[in-house]
Amino acid sequence: MLARGGALGAVGAFATVALAGCGGPDDADDAPAEPRRPDPETELLRSLVAGKAETVALYSAAIAAGETPGEELRPYLERHQAHLTELKRRLPPGVAAPTGAATPTTATPAPSASPHPSGSPSATPSGQAVSLSRLRQVERESAAARAEQLQSASPALAQLLASIGACEAAHAVALARLS
Amino acid sequence: MTGSYPGAQAAAYGPVAARAGTPSGPAAKDTEGPVKTLDGLMKALAAEHAAVFAYALIAARATGARKAAATAAYNAHRGRRDQLRGLIRARGGTPAEPEASYALPFTPRDSTEGARLAALVEDGVTAVYLELAACDDPATRRTAALAMQEAAARAYGFRPTIAALPGFPGPDPEATATTPGPTATLSTPSTPSTTATPS
Known part of the structure; x- marks a missing residue:
């Protein structure tokens, strides 16, 4: 009984708070809904998707440029694409993935592609050659960022980020053997 | 007493998301809560003990590079082992001592077999840290993520293949490995015939 009373009390407190936000009985139904605060996990995911799409575009540009045989870089690209797929899959229904950076045939990054404050790759102008050292730098920075990004994520997303970071760290080592 | 090698532990514990059947998806997110930090640290320590044991054998039979x-x-695994001991003590836990020996998938007879075993050990350690990455302490998550990165990089040094999602269940990396040698039988680890004593 005591627990039940506590629960009811909580409901009452919530109702009071909710009503306090209304302008009045007349406009309560017509007032436009306040924009909901974006879910932090969703915002993180959108940021991660944008950053990974940039990496995919970078590898695509490197392969297209042909300075390094595409057969050697293609497995790297495919693993990044797998990461991108996994990240996109976690976006809630109805939430659009950031667009503009994942086109496989261009190196142009998304216009808004700076939502990765922890070391994700920066933009590379279209047409600029992508060196192996640049790819290594991106892999190293991305891996380092994962160790920070996972700290505020849900448990399942934290695991995915830890795993993606491990792949990126291995990429950084492996790319050194190509150069 | 004989302990299990890190891969066997990973199979027993499993990553949080993997238990939901897929490395991603709302089901995994909604049904699995965070891993208790101390529990995860204990499991990671057990994996590091086993890795230290295995590498003592591997190093003893290896040559050259x-x-x-x-x-x-x-040495890296000893470092992680000591770090985990400290983290466990800081949370009021008592770090487990290593077992006298560990059941490895096979006992390496030479450098090539040692490299195969090393890659398997790193795979197992990676999977155990993957579970710790889902714990409820952000700093410990970071430690787990960095340990996974080190393990994945080391694994590449011994077996030049890279999984898209290290630590998660996936195709047997040895199936596509370019390193010569017979395929390991992970599911039927043999009883160790060697009882080297790592320091």
């Missing part, structure tokens, strides 16, 4: 790599890995 592989011996150097195995020795470096041995």
Whole structure:
């Protein structure tokens, strides 16, 4: 009984708070809904998707440029694409993935592609050659960022980020053997 | 007493998301809560104990560059082991001591087999840290993520293949490995015939 009373009390407190936000009985139904605060996990995911799409575009540009045989870089690209797929899959229904950076045939990054404050790759102008050292730098920075990004994520997303970071760290080592 | 090698532990514990059947998806997110930090640290310590044991064997049978790599890995795992002991004590826990020996998938007879075993050990350690990455302490998550990165990089040094999602269940990396040698039988680990004593 005591627990039940506590629960009811909580409901009452919530109702009071909710009503306090209304302008009045007349406009309560017509007032436009306040924009909901974006879910932090969703915002993180959108940021991660944008950053990974940039990496995919970078590898695509490197392969297209042909300075390094595409057969050697293609497995790297495919693993990044797998990461991108996994990240996109976690976006809630109805939430659009950031667009503009994942086109496989261009190196142009998304216009808004700076939502990765922890070391994700920066933009590379279209047409600029992508060196192996640049790819290594991106892999190293991305891996380092994962160790920070996972700290505020849900448990399942934290695991995915830890795993993606491990792949990126291995990429950084492996790319050194190509150069 | 004989302990299990890190891969066997990973199979027993499993990553949080993997238990939901897929490395991603709302089901995994909604049905699995965070891993208790102390529990995860204990499991990671057990994996590091086993890794130290395995690398003592691997290094003893390796030569040349592989011996150097195995020795470096041995020291790295000892470092992680000691770090985990400290983290466990800081949370009021008592770090487990290593077992006298560990059941490895096979006992390496030479450098090549040692490299195969090393890659398997790193795979197992990676999977155990993957579970710790889902714990409820952000700093410990970071430690787990960095340990996974080190393990994945070391694994590449011994077996030049890279999984898209290290630590998660996936195709047997040895199936596509370019390193010569017979395929390991992970599901039927043999009883160790060697009882080297790592420090």
